Amino acid sequence: MGTFSTLLRLGAQRQSNVEDFTTELLASVFRRHPVIARTWLEEIGVSVTTDDAVQIETQLELEQIQGHQHARRPDMVLRVLRGSGHSTIFLEAKIAAGEGLNQLRDYAEHLARVPSAQRILVYLTRNSDTKDADAILSRCPPGAIVFRPYRWSAVYELLSSHRSDPLIEEVCTFMEEQRLNLRSRFAPADFVAMAGFANARSVMDQTLDRDVELRFQQALGKPKKRSTMMTFLRYWDQYILYNDHSHWLTGVGYFLEPWRVSEYPSAGVMLRVSHKNHSRVQIEEFVRKELVEGLRGWEARFHPQWGGHTQFFKVRPLSDFMGAADHVQSVRQFFLETIDEVSDFRTAAELGSVPITWIPRDNSGQQTSTDESDEQEDDL
16 A cells, blocks of 8 residues: 555545545656646646746635535636736546536636636546536636646556656556546557456356355355346445455455556455444454454555545455466355355454444345345445
């Protein structure tokens, strides 16, 4: 884990913290390296010279305009000051979240009121998020503002050419951990992965067969519908059976971690205490002490996109199973063992000093209380 991910772990409790934190890193780079700021400004259509002053503010509070539901606060405001006329840029950054209700339209209306020769509204996102520029600028005078979508991957490419600087090296590492370096073009390896995906998924499904699903249900509670496995794969790069019973989120399966391109995907189990449990912080420390510090093969991982939670993993790289005569049987057996270990730990934890909400199961493995609908995925 990079330095900035570690720092973020100390303070992130919600997704907006991640976006604010990342924007502050970018602003710091722009301030420390004016040449990078000028290069980026040129890319979005601002002509700037070494004689022009560039002012940068973050989280600038804007007074609420009549008719708006909220006061607004753009993530970053840049001003290019020159004798021939200023340029003003509002930047709104998103990582996993999407645009708030009328957020960009409100920013455009604010920006249109700024005295400036050039006004640009930048919408910086990790994934493609197509917007109707005409709708966003509908309350602005014609030609007053240019709306410019931009991707974090382009920022990453810009910074990557300056990685000899220690600060930028850490920022790039952080962006890789946040998956902000996603490419906009296919690489040859992508075609190989696409061609082999159907077979790989078939083998993964064999290892997560009825025996594993039944043991999961008996030990940990009924898993969510299998369709949710593709949801986890899409958003979290995890292909897992999971449930969130008893204020735990438990997943068994595969963890792909595509940003670690030189490493094999891993297989195993993931354990997280739900945000619904009021004793989450104490329980996480208990889990860390018993499973991680107890040298039982577990590790704690933090990722800001998990909402400030720590997840606990017991996994093995798939390369560990390549020597087995039957890969499917070898991985399946590992899954069964880890399910039993999680079940034993959760039972022991419930009997320990840490208050852990527990919903008893009947003899069939079904939970006796009514759980949330399979359609709800509050912990995603």
